Amino acid sequence: MWRFRDFLPLTPGEEPVTLGEGDTPLLFTPRIGERIGLPNLWVKDEGTNPTGSFKSRGLSAAVTRAVASGARTFTLPTAGNAGVAAAAYGARAGVSVRVYAPRTTPAMILAQITAYGADLRLLDGHIGDCGRESRAYAALSGAFDLSTLREPYRIEGKKTLGLELAEALGWTLPDAILYPTGGGTGLIGMWKVFQELRDAGWIAGPLPRMYTVQAAGCAPVVQAFEAGADHCDPWPDPWTSASGLRVPGPLGDRLMLRALRESGGGAVAVPDTDLEEEAREGSHLEGIDFAPEGGAAIAAARVLRNRGVLSPEDRIVLFNTGAGWLYRDPVELPRS
Numbered sequence: 001m002w003r004f005r006d007f008l009p010l011t012p013g014e015e016p017v018t019l020g021e022g023d024t025p026l027l028f029t030p031r032i033g034e035r036i037g038l039p040n041l042w043v044k045d046e047g048t049n050p051t052g053s054f055k056s057r058g059l060s061a062a063v064t065r066a067v068a069s070g071a072r073t074f075t076l077p078t079a080g081n082a083g084v085a086a087a088a089y090g091a092r093a094g095v096s097v098r099v100y101a102p103r104t105t106p107a108m109i110l111a112q113i114t115a116y117g118a119d120l121r122l123l124d125g126h127i128g129d130c131g132r133e134s135r136a137y138a139a140l141s142g143a144f145d146l147s148t149l150r151e152p153y154r155i156e157g158k159k160t161l162g163l164e165l166a167e168a169l170g171w172t173l174p175d176a177i178l179y180p181t182g183g184g185t186g187l188i189g190m191w192k193v194f195q196e197l198r199d200a201g202w203i204a205g206p207l208p209r210m211y212t213v214q215a216a217g218c219a220p221v222v223q224a225f226e227a228g229a230d231h232c233d234p235w236p237d238p239w240t241s242a243s244g245l246r247v248p249g250p251l252g253d254r255l256m257l258r259a260l261r262e263s264g265g266g267a268v269a270v271p272d273t274d275l276e277e278e279a280r281e282g283s284h285l286e287g288i289d290f291a292p293e294g295g296a297a298i299a300a301a302r303v304l305r306n307r308g309v310l311s312p313e314d315r316i317v318l319f320n321t322g323a324g325w326l327y328r329d330p331v332e333l334p335r336s
Contacts, residue, residue, distance in 0.1 A: 158189030294320030
């Protein structure tokens, strides 16, 4: 992603903390498209990033800037994938990272966090509970807080999602983007860079309609959008198997809601049964390793097609924000 360094917070001659993140494939998915009545459907597969999710982008940028400014100890709460990325980029930079995660986080994700040498602290509850503990530790120890939107640079890394889309489509943009949304930095970053590209004269014409996708068991952005509110009320008792969507009170709520409305998009919640089924079926049909969040995007596309919001003529991009293998429990293979 750092080939876009002129759009990113990097000083002349500076080398970023990188593991080769970005440049993920944009894949045409005709069989999924045929199944749901959207023949011009594409998937941006973020599961091919070095740490298995789109979180690689934001944490590469955040750790780069923080280390350059002298930080040597980090902390953050996570719903899962951000913890893996923070641990990996902390190891790459040679600094220490403490990660607070819900005890219900998928076992494979927790194993990856510890594999990179992070100090993993498990808590009962959700990411909001982890955030309180992480901030308390930062205040006590002086560790740098890497949590979503409490520093400015994770958003800058997420801008490269939009830059890669524009590049792959010949400096045009799709009609609609469906983005699985927990903390919302990917959606916010893309909407920011689309405006930067337009202002720089790199693209012309209307910007994509942006759609937030959430799970029915944790849908604060959908609830706020449908109510016409400018902020989210915390979601009580959040639960979904798509752990990246289990964010009951996103700090970027106002920015997300503004992007949805400015773009003429919307917000959709889907049940866990649907997102899990679509992830399985999508993987079988296209050979893409869909995480539950990616399954949620497919399920939401079906809902929007049935409502007439998306049409067969639309060029649509769904995001698979992480790799499905991170959500699978390790199994013992039979011995021959």
